[in-house]
Amino acid sequence: MGEGDRIAIPSVVDVVVDELRALILAGTFGPGERLIEERICERFGISRPPLREALRVLQREGLVSSRPRRGYSVISLSDDDVREIYSLRGALERLAAELAVPVADENALSPLEEAIGAMRTAASDGDDSAMLAANVAFHSAFVALADHSRLQQSYELLRSQLQLCMAQNLRFRQHRTGDPWDVVRRHESLLERVRGGDVQEVVAELAEHGDRSFLRQEQ
């Protein structure tokens, strides 16, 4: 026995963390909104202890903040916060490139190809939401190439914060998508450089890549 097919039985806390995060990222709970424990408990049909553990986790993830004896509330990101997120993200992607390139086996790149395929479909359909999802998928897959669990974890954290920012930017006019096909082209170019195997070129491409979709004010 013990062939690695052990099923994972999630605890209530795990489920609540995912559910709450989804609700926050979807904008169901707006920026700065207070999260009254009892309300949420009633909503989810659970008791407070697991909810409180879940809130602690989300606090650590940077999605909610807690003031002692004043409870939890959804954070609202300032422009400085967004700049922090982008600069850190850039540093992480650069490390990912340095560790991943040159890529050992070609098969590892298939998730990137698939993401680009999804981008093309989205660009044809004019589906901005799908475009965004594919973009995120590409970058996550790119970081995954580095095979570095801590790097990936840190990256996912920033990703969710960016997603939160997007949810809070109700006025993200087509999330500043100039030309969707330009986005596709940039990612194709990046993948090409990855295939090329020259770390310097990939890093340079990343630096120029400059995907600042979520930034409210330029520079």
Add this chain to the structure above:
Amino acid sequence: MGEGDRIAIPSVVDVVVDELRALILAGTFGPGERLIEERICERFGISRPPLREALRVLQREGLVSSRPRRGYSVISLSDDDVREIYSLRGALERLAAELAVPVADENALSPLEEAIGAMRTAASDGDDSAMLAANVAFHSAFVALADHSRLQQSYELLRSQLQLCMAQNLRFRQHRTGDPWDVVRRHESLLERVRGGDVQEVVAELAEHGDRSFLRQEQ
């Protein structure tokens, strides 16, 4: 009223997080050791809910791991983990350098000077423990120059994991300190480059700095 001198009354959870982390980093709880909730509650004189919240936080920090229905235990770091930590730390320090250099006001560098002063004292006294503390203080102060809260937070996380690793390396023979004065010299050199204001030079110095004290096996 309201002059910003509001005192912070920490919750039990906050205190427990700090205390538990200290105990783990001090090696009181060894690698892989199970953390029985009731024992710790009795030890601290608290009840289980706040302890559980604290354990969730430490899990997020990467100091303990939890297996469903099998409770929490102190993580034990593999060599690969240590390599991950070092590579990520390097990327974060590079970002810090790029953001901080050139330094606007000279006064910001005084923590670095103080840390080097402490290093000199420690080197004279042959106090390896103080040497290590000063080393950590220098790097933390360096990262703080970037004025980037998320960067600093990520860095502190890695720092505590490194500290955990050190606690677990009971056989860290003088933590591989070749010559303490060499360490002092390297940090002096780094500070000089920071003063110089050339980002490239600082980054290059950092890359060469290569402080791999905690690594068990070279490469």
Add this chain to the structure above:
DNA sequence: CTATTGGCTTTTGTAGACAATAGTCTTACA
């Protein structure tokens, strides 16, 4: 009419108890 104080409500922080599960030891059977 305004400011301050007192009580009241809402919400969080903590405690204790119960139920369920995993690990372990014993015992019975092959």
Add this chain to the structure above:
DNA sequence: TGTAAGACTATTGTCTACAAAAGCCAATAG
């Protein structure tokens, strides 16, 4: 004697309940 099934113990997962603190509203005094 070895193996497997069962019960038992220890520990976690969850819930209900109580106590304490913060914010709000009204009432009263200046």
